[in-house]
Amino acid sequence: MSILERIWSALFTVAMLIAPLLLGDYQAYLLTLTVIWAILALSMAIVLGLAGQINLGQAAFVAIGAYTSSVLRLRYGLDFWLAAPIALVAVIVVAALMGLLTLRLRGPFFILVMLAFAEIVRLLIANWQDVTNGPLGLRDIAPPEPLLGLHFETKIAFYYLSLAVLLSCLIGLSRLKRSNIGRLLIAVREDDVLAEFVGIPIMRNKILGLCIGAFVAGLGGLLLGPFLTILAPSQFTLFASVDMIVMAVVGGIATLAGPLLGAAFLVYVPELLSFSSDYRPAMMGALLILMTLFAPRGLAGLALDLRTALTRREQHDE
Amino acid sequence: MLAQQLANGVVLGCVYALCALGFTLVFGAARVVNFAYGELLMIGAFFTLTVMQTLSVPFFVALPVAMSGVALLSVLVFYLTIRPLQRRATTALSGELQIILVTLGLLYVLREAANFLWGTAPRQMDMGIHGIVLIGKVVVTEQRLAVMAITCVLVLALYGLLYRTRVGRALRAIAQNREGAAAIGLNADRITAFVFAVSGALACAAGSLLGCLYAVASDMGASPLLKSFVIVIFGGLGSVPGAIVGGILIGLLENLSGAYLSFAFKDVITFAVLIAVLLLRPAGLFGRAT
């Protein structure tokens, strides 16, 4: 990481650490929401970026993470910290299976099959009354039990937990990008034909990309249950996946900061504009169109362009 | 009872075939998967309804007017959003994916626009044909017969267009080989725009027919979109006979599984069939493996 990047990361971390202490309850709630959405947006950016596909079924991975952990806790009395890894394993296994079956399909085909998959997951959740309580959903999901002396019952404590998850993801992904595995993943994204002829097994890597994205989505799902305290199948429709896509596209998928910007944008802009939730779909649609046509690299891309323009002008002046 | 279900299934299948035709044409000519297609269908139905109501004309007069309207809308969509992306050098995401993103965005925008203009409550559309016909033991409403007739007329018109006009020949050339066609001077963009127009007109027709059979509502586009997708994949992306055969088959499948298996799960069954077909034969029944 360059010096500038290090400074930004440090500033970001400090800001995020202090923020809830300075904000009221509602603002703290918005911030936590932003953090969780940032995790989900990140997961979509990973799939877009590494597997090179639009996954309209990403919400299903979130659902599997959320529901598996919450059901294990509510119905079988498991501790959050035991349910969580089990849920994550479930997500990865499902993602790997779906990836094996579908990643060799071209764009539109993949989208369609994943859409079907997501619908099937949702219908399963909605109809498996005994386990998931069907359309009414799960209620009174408790915050995570204490771990190693840390308590998560208060909203602020939960915020810090979510932040810790987000930061861990960012650090992990940053490391991954520079690791050998990460660079091969990126190569597959850049040109999968060349990658294959250079000796990189592309299916394996695309599946890996999907699984990483699914894992992060599952992490978001784990946090969603206790945060919202209710889970229902209606939360995990196509629209949820599109939400994630819009966040990723608005923010930009090429950088780690992108999805964060996208999540923040989608939480705070409607807030600031006192947007009625009725207009939300129209806004999402308009954003998708405008960003793709005019700013395909997202807000992060625009920021990078701005910086390049400024530094070039500085060099000019010298 | 079976015969009845079959008959109804065929009629439904005809409308689905019309849907799928519009969808597959655009793919064949421009390699574009138009996620906003269902919304064009829905807007087409509303256009017909609106023309009928404001101009006080019967369905069969309103339909061609509405079809032209949606054709125009479709061409606009192409020039404003899809063509710029087709020409763009890929940066973050491939052009194909970007087009999908944009059409997804259009899906939302068009649906909200419809909500705004016409509200969310479903409406009835009256074709003006009442009465029933008995074929053996099967009861067929005259309206359903009209639906089949209109479908046949449109399909024949489409075949005429594809096989007997210069434009149609050019279209088929471009579908076969885009670069080669450009080399001999065919203007791919103008022809693609034409295809979008035809596609829009077909969507409007399909939507209007569905509106007569069931109802017109702003959320009516999602299901046909999905089914067109299924049909076109089943029949092969870009294949006209595939769309027709696939449409009728899916209409039958849906009706039969709804009647004999489970009404709630009929969509799941259609999906499951889709997944199975895709995994076994990625190019569909009639499609060419690209």
Added chain:
Amino acid sequence: MTNSPVLLRVDAIAKHFGGVQAVADVSLQVDAGEILGLIGPNGAGKTTTFNLISGRFPPSGGSVWLEDKRLTGLRPDRIAALGVARTFQGTRLFPQLTVADNIETAVIASAKLVGRELQRDRAEQVLAFIGLERLGSAVAASLAYAHRSLLGLGIALALRPRLLLLDEPFAGMNPRETVDAAQMVRRIRDTGVTVLLVEHDMPAVMSVCDRIVVLDQGRKIAEGSPADIRANRRVIEAYLGVDEDA
């Protein structure tokens, strides 16, 4: 050269696409350390043969062997791991990565267990060999055509291949550039790499190849030294009116 072991053996490969027989029956072998040229008029099937050898798609019949290892039917990444690297006409690159990253990625792909430092060293060696050291931090997508081709070559060389397959390496070059490129090919051979190239540019092929195989309509019609080929009647006829001022 006749005492060198055979590195690549192609046994009666064939390929049809739908109704079209692109390659009917082609057999050839490449000795270790030689530069073999594969030429033929348009539609002769040389690109298809090239793609069959590199594993782009499987043949309809016949087999390809690298010494005693069967290459036929292997996925391209397995073939690369066995020591066969190829370039692409029009050059494929990793567009958003820098020139150095492009090379390093190929190094990593082929030498996963080697340490970070060593990987970077190897990448630098390749960069120096192809002469792009000063463009290391340039983004691949921004390179000029000539540099793109060099980078494509560098990516292939980074795999430390035993056999290098060059897809029309002289395409789009003026005579001066062709001379430089030919010299590059010879330098590569001198490092111990065997080269098989497909090409349209006759003078270039004549000047750089040790042996030449000529295809026409999916079959081999001649094989031999440049001098032999130049004088071969069948070859001249196959090219039908192409001026052979070699």
